[in-house]
Amino acid sequence: MKKFHFLKHPVVIFVLAQLAWLSLVGIWIYWYISNYIIFDLVGDKVSPQLVSKSINLFVLITGLFLLVAVLTGMYLIFIYLNKQLHLTKLYDNFIGNVTHELKSPLASIQLYLETMNIRDVTGAKQKEFIALMRKDANRLNYLINSLLQISGLEQKKIAHSFDIYSLEPLVRNLISESARQFNIPDDAIKITGTAPCSCVLDTNAIKIVIDNLIDNAIKYSKETVQLKIQLACNSKSFVIQFIDQGVGISPKDRKEVFKKFHRIYNPDSPNVKGTGLGLYWVKEIIKYHGGKISVFSEGRNKGSTFKIELPIYQTTKKRYINSLLKISTKNVKNDG
Template identity: 50%
Template sequence: MRRIRSLFYPIIIFVLAQLAWVVVIGLWIYRYVMNNMIFNEVGDRISPGLISESANVWALVEGLILMVTVSVAMTLIFRHLTIQLKINKLYDQFIANITHELKSPLGSIQLYLETLNSRPVPRTKQKEFIHIMLKDADRLQNQIDTILDISGLEQKKYAYTFETVTAGPALSRIIEDTAGQLHIPRERLSIHGNPMLPCVIDRKAIQTVFNNLMDNAVKYSEEQPALRINLSSDSGQVKIEVRDQGIGIAHKDQRKLFQKFHRVYRRDIPSVKGTGLGLYWVREIIRAHGGRMSVFSPGRDQGTTFTIRLPVYGASKKRYTNRLLKVTRKRRKREVSHDHEPV
């Protein structure tokens, strides 16, 4: 209902504008036809030198061109207006989601502090409260860091620290560390393959990728998540497949999944929280590595597979990966020289 209301006025404006130019073109055509009829009636009484058939034809052609041009222009204006309204709606949803995400840990911290301040609390309970508050503080810091990091990505100011690693062992270690942080039981995670190929990555950024993908698997699984991660090589690329057995993704949502602020809504999972930035962030990180990312799900309740392809160092996108390493070396030199500057 809100969507219909938000589009009501733009549609009315568009229709009125279309009617206005149609009336103008109609009057122009009417005038052209009337003039032509008058010339036909009195043409034999007018000197032939004053009548130009080609001028009349060109006038008609120009009018038709004008009509088509105005029509296309109005259509483009309406299209861009609709896109802007959609962006505004997504922005409002993002503000609502991020506000909730920030207020939730903050409210929890405030509640425990008020409890500690209002009455005596046993020593063991104090430790428990402090532990929960620290955990919520970390959650709050992670949310803020996420927003700042995404802002840095968009402005090309995010400082990656690229290095050359052996893909199999390095990725397996990152995956296992991430699973530990998300409290995914070892028996619910299986890693297959161990490509001993050089690859240029930023460990922290790649951990962010796996953190988002595995956290989504936890959120969107009705039971305890089961994750299968395949590591392999394919045509000069390291191929990573992250497969879960969750609720799946409808085909209509798969195309939009990596768009900023886009979230998948289902009535049977109303409690899933988020900002709609996670997968957008993941895709941008993979792009910065010179890689590609895709998603596939057979449908509802049939799980989802995310596929990541990163270039093998020396075999694919050699100039690009060398540039990534060069930028990292330059930044480190600047940081070292800055640290040694006299205060």
């Protein structure tokens, strides 16, 4: 089916619609001329109904078919253009958000540098300024690296390093690292359940997933973040659920939340900053691992649950395992 994928391109649809329209006009012209010639030659000897009945039926059916083809082609082009306009709007919003996200730390660093240049800042204050500038620089570096990695992931240029891992100790360790990274108190994240199973993973990519989901919980929490993380294994999958107490997600936004550039506007958190790429990035990483991610929320101000399912090593198809491990730059080992 992939070799016919080009038929979905709007230019091809437009060309086919024009061909259908020209064919329709050509058939009608041919029908008119043919009838004219027949009646001119034998019109006084043969009943017109006998000559034209079958031809008229054929021309009618063919004309209707081509007309439907033209209308269908125009409708598909309209749908495509509508989607392109929507994407353009999202892209414009994305450019604005990224520009703001890039300018904020740069402006902050510039302010600290100018302050240190104008005033004689020494001792503890100087260390404080340097720490704040380093924090802004790290934020800037993280954003730039995120954009580059998303681009590389889409173009399949990221060098993944897959391995077989025992999940529970690995995931608990990655969650602890993320909590320290975001300065979250120990009692803000509660991990429950057990996961006595193994998966083929790229730990760096899974760390990105955990970072983004925890960051998302922080951004959309009304007060202090409270996050519950449940671990479980079933016969086919490793399941991890991130349950927050934030502003929640409406049913219509649940269908859009993982799309590229999409951001949810919520009146309870109107000043949340972001690029609209975090959850899209998460979805692509999980998809690359052969898993799936979904979100559930009972509604506004009732929190959200992000559920990730990854195929466990024991029941994963051998071909899939080999394809992941083949592109890894490391030897297969069990980190458990």
